[in-house]
Amino acid sequence: MSDIIQLLPDHVANQIAAGEVVQRPASVVKELLENAIDAGATSIKLLLKDAGKTLIQVIDDGKGMSTTDARLCFERHATSKIRDAQDLFNLNTKGFRGEALASIAAIAHVELKTKQENEELGTLIKIEGSKVTSQEVVSTSKGTSIAVKNLFYNIPARRNFLKSDTIETRHIIDEFQRVALAHPAISFLLHHNDNEVYHLKSSNLRKRIVAIFGGKMNEKLVPIDEQTDILSIKGFVAKPAFAKRKRGEQFFFVNDRFIKSAYLNHAVVNAFDGLLESGSHPSYFLYLTVPASSIDINIHPTKTEIKFDNEKALYAILRATVKHSLGQYNVAPVLDFNRDANLDTPYDYSKKQTGSTPKISVDPDFNPFKDNTIQNDKPMQKDYQESYKKQTDNWDALYTTTQVESKVNQEQLFESEKETTHKTFQIQKKYLLSSIKSGVVLIHQSLAHQRVLYEDFLAKITVEEASSQQLLFPVSISFASSDIEIIYGIKSELESAGFMFAEFTKESVVIGGIPTSITESKITQLLEQLLDDIKLEVPDASFSHFDVLAKSFSKSLAIKTGTSLNFKEQETLVNDLFMCKEPSVSPFGKPIFKTLTLNEIDSIFNS
Structure with missing residues (x-):
């Protein structure tokens, strides 16, 4: 009978080890950020593409690694923090390179650039699936840059289990926030798909919390x-x-x-x-x-x-x-804590008797209209009457002149409107084409409106006080019991957004008021969309439900493809979009517009 037990090949063992360390892109982010911190970095940049599935790059200005360390850090059981078993119980660092990098390199394409301060040149190493494909000397700045590309490229089953980009991005931001909160003295920069998400400067703990939240x-x-x-x-x-x-x-x-x-x-x-x-x-x-x-x-x-x-x-x-x-800090509630003690009645006044009613004296000879400074009031009155008569003699002519001037001004106004050229055009009731100095920009109207509504809702919910409109007849909406629990769980957030709840039962929700920005016919659709979005979110994620609310509102209420917009509506939408903080991507991470320069347009016809 043949033997059954056999040793696993190294590449299989590495992939199994990677499964324990690397569960998703956020796991890689955590390991790389912690390595950069232990390297003594004062500034760390995290660059992402497609929620880390395509690229995770961490750049730090730490101490860097020697050529030998750069090669050894990708070997299994290589570490900088453990020398014997006793060190496992006295760890003061997060781990400087080693061990985790071997697992990451087994399931991705990794490119490492590193240089120590006293060295003139650094080291560049490229690895694919645990195999070193190249190692060379390179000119680079002090510190380390690790780029992890095409995560799980050789384990497609594992890649298929990853969630949507939105959810994976949330996991990454969770890890980023945790590391950034633990080290406020280090400056952090986070870019996702070339969009700046966080730029946290070196500060104290309180300022770091405020900068993030x-x-x-x-x-x-x-x-x-x-x-x-x-x-x-x-x-x-x-x-x-x-x-x-x-x-x-x-x-x-x-x-x-x-x-x-x-x-x-x-x-x-x-x-x-x-x-x-x-x-x-x-x-x-x-x-x-x-x-x-x-x-x-x-x-x-x-x-x-x-x-x-x-x-x-x-x-x-x-x-x-x-x-x-x-x-x-007097956080516990007290009675009348805003009371002004200066307004209190003194105790010695408790038995004091009231005095007699004060008397009012009046001067019967006082005349406020008596004034001796104007002696000759009749001549003044006569001059005024003559002046007024001269003005009114030509009243008809004055009215006629004004009428003619008004008509001319109106004609000029309408002529200028006719001569005005529109800079925005609608294409197939789906896209807006707008002219800019460098060329043209093509905008997805529905996604653009989502971004405008999203930022507007988010500002009203979190910064301003949302206004509500009370319904004449409360609306009762039936949901599954599990859905009602979800709605009840975010009741306070919904109320902050402008909803007013009259009653919760096991099978229905009775709504007495809604935000002024939505109509009664949209209530059911909006809440159902909200429930779907919440169910897709990760439990216990650090993102607030306010974000989910704003996204659901924007998705439900945005203009849809096929909606015709007049010139005024087109221009308003374009202007509102480019006044947003993040005009380039929708609330769900989709690109909103594409810019075509004149050179790109010329190349189409000159090719």
Whole structure:
């Protein structure tokens, strides 16, 4: 009988190892960013194409690698942070190159450029599926640039399991935010499909949080700072008034590494006892520093779960610290906290008797119209009457002249309108062609309108106060029980958008008011679209439901292909589009317009 057990070839073993480390593009982003940080970088750039499926490139200005290190970092079981088994229990870094790069190189095309500061030339290595295809000397700047192209190109089944670009991009941004929040002193730049998503300058922790989550976050934050023998805690929690119906902005960092801990989360929630409504979740950004030897970070492949030696003590300290800060900064509700003490009635006035009614004195001889400065009022009146008569003598002529001038002005106005050339044209009721100095731009009208509506909705929901219109007769809409739970879960966000709910039952939702920007006939369509979008979203993602709301609104209410637009509507849409923050892509990542320069147009006819 032949032998059954055999050793796996290296390329198969590498692909299996890659499956543990690289689950999706976000896994690669996490590893590369952490490597750049451990290399001592002060500036890190992350460039993406197609949600990382086509390209993930991380460029840093760190210490770089020697030629030997550059080659060894792609070998299996190669690492810079472990020398013996004991080091596994005393990790202070995230891992400088090595190990993860071998897994990444097994399932992608990798190009590495690196140079140390004291070297004149750097090293360029290209790898495809764990095989080094070229290694050469190259002129490059100090630091390291790693480009990972065509992820899972040799494992098509794994590539097919990836989600849409939108969802994969959300995973990447989650990882990017976690790394950026853990290291506010490092500047970060994120580009996706040549569009700048984040440009985070070196700053302190508070400014970094505000830069990522928006200016409104600044007023929500309550600082946390506590030093003990076994634990150091700093960071921020959000005020109870800004609690959310979902777990979104909840971040724990232990020794500058993002972790997930239901146990520590319970400690924070417990500190908010009595301050939150039922079903609400607090937001927090908490940074814990503990001795590296007191934690085990290797109980999970992604290192997002940690085992503590003294969990109960950490729980008690964390809960007490958060509770103390909420009280110290007067976050707990008090009665009439805006009262002005200067307006209080003194206690010694309690028995004071009221005095007599004050008397009012009047001068009976006072005449405000008596004035001796004007002596000869009759001549003045006579001159005024003569002047008025002269003006009114030619009243008919004055009216006729005005009428003629008005008619001429109107004729000139209409003539100028006739002579005006339109710069925008509609093609097949689908595209808009607009003339620009360098050529022409072709715009997808529906996607353009989606972008305009999306940014408008997002501003109204998050920055401004959305206005509502009350319905004369409340509308009852039937949904599945699971869908009703989803709607109820985002009830506060929908109310912020302008919805007013009269009642929730097991089978229906009764709506009493809607945003002024939508019509009653669109309610059902809009909510159904919203439910579909939420179901496609990743659970517990850090993106707010406000983003999903705005996207659903824009998709439902945007003008559709086949809609005819007059010249005024075309020009308004084009102007509104290019006033947006991101005019080049739709809310769902699709390109909105294509520019054709005069040279490109000429080349068509000269070819």
